[in-house]
Amino acid sequence: NAGVTQTPKFRILKIGQSMTLQCTQDMNHNYMYWYRQDPGMGLKLIYYSVGAGITDKGEVPNGYNVSRSTTEDFPLRLELAAPSQTSVYFCASTGGPGQMFIRPQHFGDGTRLSIL
Amino acid sequence: TQLLEQSPQFLSIQEGENLTVYCNSSSVFSSLQWYRQEPGEGPVLLVTVVTGGEVKKLKRLTFQFGDARKDSSLHITAAQPGDTGLYLCAGDGSGTYKYIFGTGTRLKVLA
Numbered sequence: 001n002a003g004v005t006q007t008p009k010f011r012i013l014k015i016g017q018s019m020t021l022q023c024t025q026d027m028n029h030n031y032m033y034w035y036r037q038d039p040g041m042g043l044k045l046i047y048y049s050v051g052a053g054i055t056d057k058g059e060v061p062n063g064y065n066v067s068r069s070t071t072e073d074f075p076l077r078l079e080l081a082a083p084s085q086t087s088v089y090f091c092a093s094t095g096g097p098g099q100m101f102i103r104p105q106h107f108g109d110g111t112r113l114s115i116l
Numbered sequence: 117t118q119l120l121e122q123s124p125q126f127l128s129i130q131e132g133e134n135l136t137v138y139c140n141s142s143s144v145f146s147s148l149q150w151y152r153q154e155p156g157e158g159p160v161l162l163v164t165v166v167t168g169g170e171v172k173k174l175k176r177l178t179f180q181f182g183d184a185r186k187d188s189s190l191h192i193t194a195a196q197p198g199d200t201g202l203y204l205c206a207g208d209g210s211g212t213y214k215y216i217f218g219t220g221t222r223l224k225v226l227a
Contacts, residue, residue, distance in 0.1 A: 033214075101207075110157070
């Protein structure tokens with residue numbers, strides 16, 4: 001099983017450039033999340049989605065946009081990249097039967113992004 | 117705003133030693149999850165605790181949820197180098213579909 005797949009794995013951007021981080025899951029999960037993780041730190045939620053067509057802001061949404069046109073895909077777009085956005089970005093999904101917060105989140109392997 | 121504070125932030129111990137990691141909040145959570153993250157990978161779920169006072173064991177790891185459901189601890193007995201990693205607690209954001217992650221504890225077990 002592929003689980004959660006993120007592309008690219010690494011990317012270097014120049015200040016002011018834009019890019020889209022791709023995330024796809026094959027588990028038919030309704031809930032999907034984007035986090036960023038700065039060196040040695042925990043995870044901060046950027047955006048999340050509870051189903052196709054529904055997205056909402058997390059703790060640190062400024063400078064990012066998302067869309068959820070299908071259950072499988074949840075791309076994250078960076079507009080006008082800034083050095084403060086240098087981080088590791090993780091996509092996660094959860095779903096299935098039972099109470100939501102008992103289910104595990106399944107994470108991708110991350111995208112390492114440097115803005116120079 | 118719900119916050120989860122983990123302590124200690126860093127821990128370096130010798131193989132065979134015991135250790136405890138704490139996850140504390142002033143907010144009540146209906147459940148708490150513990151994840152371990154290895155370098156270059158995403159976090160992987162270790163356990164979920166849902167009942168106040170609950171204790172769960174996973175081989176040498178013992179997880180406890182506080183009676184008031186505001187805190188949790190992870191105890192590792194006879195640590196091994198394979199336990200090295202970043203340990204993260206995560207709780208449900210009340211009334212939302214968001215997970216609140218703790219600040220993380222980076223553990224290094226020396227052979």
